[in-house]
Amino acid sequence: MMRSLRTRLLAGVIGGMILLLTVFSLLLYGVIRSALVNQFDTSLSSVAQILAASVERGEDETEEGFDARHMSELQEDETEQGFDAEQMPELQDAGQPTYYQLWGPDGTVLAKSPLLGDRDLPRAEGLLEAPVFGTSRDEGGRPQRTVSLKLGPSRAGRGEENGSSSTNERAFVLAVARDAGDLQGQLRVLRWLLLLASVGMTTLSFLLGEWIVRRGLGPLNSIAAEIAAIRVDHLTTQIGAGHVPAEAIPIRDRLNELLSRLEAAFKRERQFNADVAHELRTPLAGIRSTIEVTLARHREATEYRTALCDCLEITQGMQSVVNRLLMLARLDARQISFKREPVRLAELVNSCWRPFADRGQERQIVFENCIPTETTCQSDPEHLSMVFSNLLDNAVEYADAGGRIWTTAHRTEGSAEITVSNTGCRLPPEQVSHVFDFFWRGDSSRPDTGAHCGLGLALVQRLVMALGGNTTAELQEGGVFTMRLILPITPWK
Amino acid sequence: MRLLLIEDYRPLQQSLAKGLREAGFAVDATGDGQEGLWYAMGNEYDVIILDLMLPGMDGLEILKKMRSQGRQSCVLILTAKDTLQDRVAGLDLGADDYLVKPFAFEELLARVRALLRRGYQARNPCVEIEDLRIDLTTQRVWRGPEEIQLTPREYALLEYLAMHTGRTICRSDIWEHLYEFDSSASSNVVDVYVGYLRKKIERPDRPALIHTIRGRGYRLGAEP
Numbered sequence: 001m002m003r004s005l006r007t008r009l010l011a012g013v014i015g016g017m018i019l020l021l022t023v024f025s026l027l028l029y030g031v032i033r034s035a036l037v038n039q040f041d042t043s044l045s046s047v048a049q050i051l052a053a054s055v056e057r058g059e060d061e062t063e064e065g066f067d068a069r070h071m072s073e074l075q076e077d078e079t080e081q082g083f084d085a086e087q088m089p090e091l092q093d094a095g096q097p098t099y100y101q102l103w104g105p106d107g108t109v110l111a112k113s114p115l116l117g118d119r120d121l122p123r124a125e126g127l128l129e130a131p132v133f134g135t136s137r138d139e140g141g142r143p144q145r146t147v148s149l150k151l152g153p154s155r156a157g158r159g160e161e162n163g164s165s166s167t168n169e170r171a172f173v174l175a176v177a178r179d180a181g182d183l184q185g186q187l188r189v190l191r192w193l194l195l196l197a198s199v200g201m202t203t204l205s206f207l208l209g210e211w212i213v214r215r216g217l218g219p220l221n222s223i224a225a226e227i228a229a230i231r232v233d234h235l236t237t238q239i240g241a242g243h244v245p246a247e248a249i250p251i252r253d254r255l256n257e258l259l260s261r262l263e264a265a266f267k268r269e270r271q272f273n274a275d276v277a278h279e280l281r282t283p284l285a286g287i288r289s290t291i292e293v294t295l296a297r298h299r300e301a302t303e304y305r306t307a308l309c310d311c312l313e314i315t316q317g318m319q320s321v322v323n324r325l326l327m328l329a330r331l332d333a334r335q336i337s338f339k340r341e342p343v344r345l346a347e348l349v350n351s352c353w354r355p356f357a358d359r360g361q362e363r364q365i366v367f368e369n370c371i372p373t374e375t376t377c378q379s380d381p382e383h384l385s386m387v388f389s390n391l392l393d394n395a396v397e398y399a400d401a402g403g404r405i406w407t408t409a410h411r412t413e414g415s416a417e418i419t420v421s422n423t424g425c426r427l428p429p430e431q432v433s434h435v436f437d438f439f440w441r442g443d444s445s446r447p448d449t450g451a452h453c454g455l456g457l458a459l460v461q462r463l464v465m466a467l468g469g470n471t472t473a474e475l476q477e478g479g480v481f482t483m484r485l486i487l488p489i490t491p492w493k
Numbered sequence: 494m495r496l497l498l499i500e501d502y503r504p505l506q507q508s509l510a511k512g513l514r515e516a517g518f519a520v521d522a523t524g525d526g527q528e529g530l531w532y533a534m535g536n537e538y539d540v541i542i543l544d545l546m547l548p549g550m551d552g553l554e555i556l557k558k559m560r561s562q563g564r565q566s567c568v569l570i571l572t573a574k575d576t577l578q579d580r581v582a583g584l585d586l587g588a589d590d591y592l593v594k595p596f597a598f599e600e601l602l603a604r605v606r607a608l609l610r611r612g613y614q615a616r617n618p619c620v621e622i623e624d625l626r627i628d629l630t631t632q633r634v635w636r637g638p639e640e641i642q643l644t645p646r647e648y649a650l651l652e653y654l655a656m657h658t659g660r661t662i663c664r665s666d667i668w669e670h671l672y673e674f675d676s677s678a679s680s681n682v683v684d685v686y687v688g689y690l691r692k693k694i695e696r697p698d699r700p701a702l703i704h705t706i707r708g709r710g711y712r713l714g715a716e717p
Contacts, residue, residue: 278574282573285505288597288598290505290507293508293511294508296598
């Protein structure tokens with residue numbers, strides 16, 4: 001498995017190049033070889049035709065009794081008369097010697113080049129309807145090209161009419177051979193040339209391909225370098241601002257999108273950390289200055305007591321902030337496991353209201369739990385009571401003095417809808433969507449202890465989400481603020 | 494010296510106000526931005542201690558409005574945000590100093606005193622009038638070699654007069670700088686306190702330092 005794109009591209013290019021060069025070289029070699037051999041054969045063939053013609057001319061002169069003996073006479077005649085083969089310049093060329101051999105119908109050698117000495121040319125088998133070419137080697141191992149042809153087709157045809165066998169055994173066969181060493185030499189040179197050219201081309205194309213691939217992948221490398229240079233505190237850098245090839249544009253765009261998302265996430269994280277620091281620093285400042293001012297001089301025991309109570313109250317507020325932060329972190333990390341058991345909602349809401357009852361009474365707030373007593377749902381009672389405690393805490397904090405808080409529940413398609421409402425909401429409608437933001441507080445004075453740190457509703461939203469439901473906040477006519485929880489029912493009785 | 498404390502976190506506001514009052518300052522305290530601005534516009538405070546994140550109106554907004562209306566009180570910002578931008582934004586809008594929460598109460602006091610001196614162009618933390626010596630840092634007073642014990646209110650009066658050495662200060666100015674907004678004390682208490690102060694500071698064998706300018710007020714300094 002090749003991992004580098006560069007190696008793959010290069011291997012592809014070089015492999016293809018080798019394949020193409022091989023095919024091309026083989027084709028070229030084949031064409032040139034066949035042309036050269038053709039030319040050689042044509043020249044060989046023409047010599048053979050001339051020889052054959054001169055032999056046949058001799059035959060025609062002796063009309064009857066064309067037999068071997070006659071032929072041998074004829075041959076002797078020829079030697080004496082016109083068949084002066086030795087006179088043909090082609091047969092004299094010592095550099096490229098040409099030999100001939102003539103066989104009678106019975107296979108006896110009637111004539112052959114004196115140059116052959118006691119060697120014989122290979123006698124072609126078969127019908128010899130057309131001249132037959134072949135390659136053989138002489139006794140010195142040099143390649144030679146031979147053409148064999150049948151003499152006197154009219155005679156042969158007549159032999160067939162007489163009912164005799166029409167094989168060439170009955171016909172005169174002439175073979176002419178020529179040394180083909182030069183031809184083979186030329187072909188060998190051609191082969192070497194093509195091989196060298198192929199190797200050269202492959203090497204060149206490797207170098208060229210290397211360069212092209214490197215150049216082609218350059219933008220990818222530069223993008224990689226840009227990515228490598230990105231630091232966490234500089235996520236706003238957009239990569240590939242310069243020239244980027246079309247193929248890399250989708251990658252660049254996705255990467256830039258990813259960077260923007262990362263930047264946003266980091267920004268949220270920084271803001272969150274700053275908010276947490278702020279939320280903890282202010283109460284810390286409160287504790288510190290309370291202690292320092294108290295210690296600045298000798299005081300009555302009651303004053304120390306008051307200071308300690310103040311510090312305790314601040315500490316409890318801080319503890320609740322820290323607990324909620326931890327809870328949120330665990331929810332985000334999915335480290336909390338939820339139980340599933342039947343929960344009697346009305347009972348749960350009543351027990352959640354108990355800690356706030358005094359505060360409600362102080363401000364003459366009327367609490368009505370309108371959830372039917374028999375209503376149950378399958379959920380986690382501990383976390384669900386955390387949800388209602390936060391909702392009621394919020395309601396009792398922001399309801400107007402003499403106002404009202406009430407809860408309802410009813411069944412909808414596949415889920416339970418529970419509402420917690422309070423009167424006296426002074427939120428502008430456009431700010432209602434912010435109630436789930438971290439550390440967001442309505443535009444009203446912060447309570448004494450800082451227990452309302454702006455985490456309660458954020459925690460509610462995430463807890464309900466983890467329980468499989470969702471939360472919405474609504475502002476209705478007359479300053480009625482309603483938190484609506486949709487919880488899945490499995491099963492709802 | 495009269496201070497305005499605008500801080501919405503009640504425990505911090507209460508303890509700071511208590512500590513500052515015990516240090517001899519007259520302190521008005523509020524937790525609401527709008528109300529804070531109203532206080533700042535209506536009175537000539539020596540120092541305003543301002544929290545940045547406030548309900549009603551942001552601390553920086555208060556600062557901007559105050560300065561644009563020509564209020565010259567020294568402003569010390571209290572903030573839980575400690576990023577460079579937060580600090581620079583406050584100082585650029587005309588704050589004189591800032592403190593990041595949580596802080597030591599001693600440091601707050603020292604910075605408030607430094608701002609007061611700056612307000613009265615008194616770089617030297619020691620004021621000397623004839624043989625009367627006032628250490629503004631430790632709030633100790635000497636006449637000649639002898640140290641004089643003063644109550645916080647008496648010291649505050651002396652310090653205010655010392656900051657305006659040689660000038661005549663009217664009773665209402667003194668009252669305004671020594672008493673809080675919701676104080677029920679009448680301006681007659683100024684005369685009472687000046688009387689106390691005279692008893693402690695003046696020596697029969699030494700020239701008088703506190704002079705009554707009839708119909709106008711009081712002046713601290715050597716006889717002209």
